[in-house]
Each structure stands twice: as C-alpha cells, then as structure tokens.
Amino acid sequence: MKAALIFTTLLVLFLGQGRLSASPLADLDHRDKLFDLCGRGSRIWVVGHPGLVLRSDDGGYSFSLLTPGVTEPLLAVNFVDERRGLIVGRPGLVLRTEDGGDHWERIESGATQPLFGVAALPDGRALAVGHFATLLQSLDHGKTWQRRALQLPEEALDEPGLHDVTFVTPELAFVVGELGTLQRSRDGGTTWSAVQLPLQRSLYAVAFSDPLHGAAVGAEGTVLLTEDGGEHWLPRSTGTTEHLFALHLGGEGTLVAVGGNGTLVTLPSGGSPLVERLPLHTWLSTVLVLPSGHQFLAGDRGNLLRRILPAQSFDRLSGR
Secondary structure (H helix, E strand, C coil), X not given: CCHHHHHCCCCCCCCCECCEEECCCCCCCCCCEEEEEEEECCEEEEEEECCEEEEECCCCCCCEECCCCCCCCXXXXXXXXXXXXXXXXXXXXXXXXXCCCCCCEEECCCCCCCEEEEEECCCCCEEEEECCXXXXXXXXXXXXXXXXXXXCCCCCCCCCCEEEEEECCCCCEEEEEHHHEEEEECCCCCCCEECCCCCCCCEEEEEECCCCCEEEEEHHHCEEEECCCCCCCEECCCCCCXXXXXXXXXXXXXXXXXXXXXXXXXXXXXXXXXXXXCCCCCCEEEEEECCCCCEEEEECCCCXXXXXXXXXXXXXXXXX
C-alpha cells in the first residue's frame, strides 16, 4: 500500500462473508496500523505505524517485534532475500538492513514527501515512489538515491501521487498512482513513459507474475490485466466497488486483492470473482500469499490475519 489507502472508506455490496478466530499478538493494539507485508524464504516482515516492524522466522507461525529506531509511519517494505531489505515511509524516510532487520540504517533520500512504495533487485537496483510524483532510483542497494521524473503532459496542473512500483525484469518497471497514472520504464527506472489505459481511476498497486502477465488494482474495485508485458491493459469485473489497495498475482493467474471494509477478492484466471467481507469494519492494506498458498493480510487497527490452508477461516494474530 500504500498510503493513499487510509483516506478512503466506501460502503459496498459484498458476495461473501469471511470468518475470524482469535490468536492475539500481545504487543500490538487497535491503535496501530499495518501497511505492508513482504516474504522471502521462511521470513515474513510487516511494517506499519508507529515505526512498527514485525518479523517471522518460521513462515508466519510466530512474529516478533524489531526495533528500527524510528517512530514515523513505515508504509512499504521490500526484501531481495532473507537479509537485505528496504523500508520507506514518511517524510521521505528510507531504512535499509543487511541482516534481516536486526539492525537498520536510516538513509538520506533527498525526498521530503511521504514514500508509499518500494521495489528492489538483488543487483542493487531499487525504486521508491510517493506523493507529488516523487520517484527515486538507487543503484547501490539503497545507499544513495537520485530523483527521476515521470513523463507528464505539458498541460498537467497537478503531479499525481504515486502509490506503488514493481520491477518485472532488471530493465522493465512500472509505477501506478492517482488519476489513472500507469507509467513504464525500459531502462531500470531512469526514464519513464505513460501507458494509455481504458479508464482513469486511481491505481494503488501493481504486480506481475512473469514478464507478460500483470495486474493493477485501484479505486472502486478496479482491476486491470495485461497479457503482453504491459503494452495493453483491460478491465476485469470484480463484483465489488470497494477500493482495492494491494494484490498478489499467482503464477497460475489467480489474483488476490484486499481493500476497504475488510474486502478480500479472489479472481481466478478465466473464472468468476469470489468476494469475501471479513468482519473487520475497516480497511485491509496488504496481502501476502506464500508458495504454499497460505495467506496473510494486514491493515488498520493492528489487524494481522493468517489463513493456513486448507482452513477456510483466518486466524487473527493481532488487532480487533
């Protein structure tokens, strides 16, 4: 997620009802907000506000609090392996670690606006995006950052907020943001060009399962799919008008997205959408699906949820 998610709460029709069982993580409470999840190997990281970093070393069966040394909102996290990772947040905050999160280094990014998304590669390339078209590139594992610019029309009155960024290959990357913004880089994030879309709704997240197949989700239940590496994007019906803030796109083509009012959408490739409404009465900001199929969701009020297959219900690890 991406930070624009906390500004929207629309009511909507739902097609399913989820269930929760309680299993609290004692160190979190309902005042905490969890914004992003990342998994590598047996490790899972969760970030949020105020200055929250959680880590699991056993695939999500248990979590412990880490100490990043900051109290600012932490809005996105990305690890390239079990040790090297980046966190971004407000205002222009960048943290990096080389030991899985036991120790964190605060980096001068040069940005003053909130950073909502981050992506990184093992070769040292990294991108971070945020408010007012803030776009940063690093070539040294996040140690130093340079400003990059979107391709915007000359008549543009506003700089769109950017909510998410992803690498498809070391050269091909995409960013999404407000007002239907979707831009592509073919040189690892140095230069960018706009991609034409069939609608102009704000987009909150983008992901690819391989170099050809990708998806973006956004306002009012928007899902856009591409099958040609991002050249063309087509809308897909989701059965909800809730804002969708994050997604996972599996290699088999199944899309899982989360959003407002505890909404969880599962969209099989070529199948009908399943919309579950978990009894949270608040937003979900992030979803992680492990290779095993186990699902982790997180969001407002300290909610961290886990579904271990073949269970149909979620365990609530924290929040209310």
